[in-house]
Amino acid sequence: MNRCKFATKTITLLFAALILTLGGHVLAAPITIDFENLPLLPPQPNNFAAAGAMQVYNDPGVFSISGGVALGNPTFLPAFPLHGSPPNLYGTTDIADPTLLSTITLTLPSAEDITSVTGVLFNGQPIAEDYEGLPILPHGNI
Numbered sequence: 231m232n233r234c235k236f237a238t239k240t241i242t243l244l245f246a247a248l249i250l251t252l253g254g255h256v257l258a259a260p261i262t263i264d265f266e267n268l269p270l271l272p273p274q275p276n277n278f279a280a281a282g283a284m285q286v287y288n289d290p291g292v293f294s295i296s297g298g299v300a301l302g303n304p305t306f307l308p309a310f311p312l313h314g315s316p317p318n319l320y321g322t323t324d325i326a327d328p329t330l331l332s333t334i335t336l337t338l339p340s341a342e343d344i345t346s347v348t349g350v351l352f353n354g355q356p357i358a359e360d361y362e363g364l365p366i367l368p369h370g371n372i
Contacts, residue, residue, distance in 0.1 A: 266315060273318065275301065276303050276304050277326075278326030282299065283299075283329040284327065285299045291339055293336060293337065293338055296331075296335050297331040298334050299321065299330065300319070301321055304321075310352060313350055321352075323354070
């Protein structure tokens with residue numbers, strides 16, 4: 231992911247992980263990370279400068295996410311109210327705190343046999359860009 235001086239790349243993570251149990255391959259309920267309920271957060275600051283340093287959120291044994299910050303009702307993303315889960319999203323940029331990373335990392339438990347992860351991505355740049363996720367690794371990371 232290229233990071234130019236004024237580029238803003240924001241990702242809202244509405245991940246749903248499909249999980250198979252080890253015993254009989256029964257489909258378990260999806261996990262949704264929506265930054266209102268999991269993790270439980272009130273509306274956050276609406277811009278990267280006010281959000282501050284990188285924030286790591288986790289639910290032990292369920293997920294861990296790092297690299298960015300949670301933002302609330304980001305006005306610079308006009309598609310967010312229609313396609314996100316207002317008020318919060320998780321994003322990163324290179325125009326704010328230097329602790330923000332160019333990569334957002336989602337870690338999931340390896341013992342859960344996760345078969346897929348889906349999410350909604352918002353690009354805060356005025357140009358189109360292609361994004362590609364990594365395959366789910368044996369340790370449950372993407």
